[in-house]
Amino acid sequence: MATVDSNLDRCAILMMSLGEDGAAEVFKYMTAREVQMIGSAMANLKQVTRADVDGVLEEFRQEADQFMAVTLGSDEYIRSVLTKALGTDRAAGLIEDILEAGESGNGIDALNWLEPNSVAELINDEHPQIIATILVHLERMQASSVLALLNERLRNDVMLRIATFGGVQPAALHELTDVLNGMLSGQGAKRSKMGGVRTAAEILNFMNTSEEEAVVASLRELDSDLAQRIVDEMFVFENLVDVEDSAIQLILKEIETTSLTIALKAAPEELRDKFYRNMSNRAAEMLRDDLEAQGPVRMSKVEEEQKNIVMIARKLAETGQITLGGPGNDEYV
Numbered sequence: 001m002a003t004v005d006s007n008l009d010r011c012a013i014l015m016m017s018l019g020e021d022g023a024a025e026v027f028k029y030m031t032a033r034e035v036q037m038i039g040s041a042m043a044n045l046k047q048v049t050r051a052d053v054d055g056v057l058e059e060f061r062q063e064a065d066q067f068m069a070v071t072l073g074s075d076e077y078i079r080s081v082l083t084k085a086l087g088t089d090r091a092a093g094l095i096e097d098i099l100e101a102g103e104s105g106n107g108i109d110a111l112n113w114l115e116p117n118s119v120a121e122l123i124n125d126e127h128p129q130i131i132a133t134i135l136v137h138l139e140r141m142q143a144s145s146v147l148a149l150l151n152e153r154l155r156n157d158v159m160l161r162i163a164t165f166g167g168v169q170p171a172a173l174h175e176l177t178d179v180l181n182g183m184l185s186g187q188g189a190k191r192s193k194m195g196g197v198r199t200a201a202e203i204l205n206f207m208n209t210s211e212e213e214a215v216v217a218s219l220r221e222l223d224s225d226l227a228q229r230i231v232d233e234m235f236v237f238e239n240l241v242d243v244e245d246s247a248i249q250l251i252l253k254e255i256e257t258t259s260l261t262i263a264l265k266a267a268p269e270e271l272r273d274k275f276y277r278n279m280s281n282r283a284a285e286m287l288r289d290d291l292e293a294q295g296p297v298r299m300s301k302v303e304e305e306q307k308n309i310v311m312i313a314r315k316l317a318e319t320g321q322i323t324l325g326g327p328g329n330d331e332y333v
Contacts, residue, residue, distance in 0.1 A: 006254055012041035013048060013056045031112060033141055108137045108176075116145035128154060132161035133176060135203070136195035141311070144206030155211075156218035162203065163219070163230055165195025197226070201233035205310060209303050235324055237263065237306035240313065241271045247313070247322035248278040254312045257283075261290045263305040265297050 015023045015038060027035050111119050111134065119142070123131050131150075135143040135158065147155055204212050219227035240248065252260075252275070264272050264287075272291075276284040316322045 006041075006256075008037060008041045008254065009045065010056050010059070011038050012045055013053055014060055016042055016045070016048075017053055017057060031139055033112075033139055108134065112139050112142050116142065117149055119146045120149035124150065124154075128157045129161055130176070131158050132165055132195065136162055136165055136199050140199075140202040141206045144203045147203060148207055148211050152214065152218075156215055156222075159200055159203075159215050160219060160222055160226075162195045163197055163200035163226055165199070197229045198233050200230050201235075202314075204230065205234055205236070205314075206307060208300065235310060235314065237310055238268065238271060239324070240309075241268075241274050243313075243322065243324055245274075245278050247316070247324070248274060250316055250322055251309065251313050252278060254316070255309055257287065257290070259305045259308060261287065261294060262297055262302055263309050264291060265294060265302050266299065267306075 015026065018026065027038075030038070111122075114122075119138075123134055123146075126134075131154075135147060138146070147158065150158065204215060207215070216227055216231060219230065240251075260275065264275065276287065279287065313322065313324060317324045
């Protein structure tokens with residue numbers, strides 16, 4: 001299947017094979033970011049053959065057959081599998097999220113489906129602690145986009161509160177949820193991990209460089225130790241030079257060549273070499289030629305593609321497929 005070169009393409013073909021009603025029903029169970037990524041892949045599909053479709057459907061059938069043989073409703077089964085796969089510490093929070101997903105949902109996840117400017121307008125006049133509480137429950141990219149739309153003073157205040165966030169009383173979260181349910185449409189949402197240094201770092205990873213640097217500089221003035229802890233938790237494009245070659249190979253399967261070419265435009269030679277040696281000789285030579293032939297590219301575009309690749313790497317890390325590490329870190333998953 002020559003035209004199907006990534007898992008994202010396979011997802012797109014499968015969704016298009018379901019028909020409008022079927023695809024719409026499946027999309028209801030995805031995050032806003034997942035819908036965006038798969039939707040873009042669907043729009044970019046070109047010349048998909050019947051053989052491609054048949055191949056994707058057959059793969060799906062085989063995987064579905066395997067899943068149907070497993071007792072998926074068992075809490076103990078879920079605990080056992082995740083603990084074996086991820087280890088006790090990493091699995092604990094994920095198990096809690098999964099097992100609590102069946103409880104009554106809340107309307108916070110509805111904010112993930114709104115345009116960031118709409119969310120910013122909705123929460124802009126709230127107390128910074130309320131804003132921080134809302135943002136730590138959103139998907140990281142959405143939270144970052146909303147944060148970027150707040151004025152600089154409020155943005156820095158909210159980020160400080162996110163980084164020092166120790167949780168929220170269930171009654172308070174329930175009250176906030178009720179308010180959002182009334183303001184929006186009462187859509188359900190799963191609970192997500194609370195804030196803290198890692199949450200702050202993940203949100204900053206999705207901001208553009210100038211905003212990211214401004215927030216970090218402000219945090220350094222308020223609490224230099226906290227700011228440094230956040231920076232230490234951040235994983236940026238240049239850190240890919242420190243990950244295992246096997247991880248780079250998996251990342252390469254998930255990204256488009258055009259995206260990588262732009263991302264490597266301003267990358268150090270050491271990082272370029274990292275990608276070259278994890279590609280076939282022919283692919284590496286073509287990438288070198290593309291980089292040499294590439295004209296001027298806006299730095300904002302380069303940063304955007306780099307952040308997209310980092311996001312893909314983080315997704316792979318979150319599912320346990322790769323480990324992201326950097327100086328001073330044994331593990332970043």
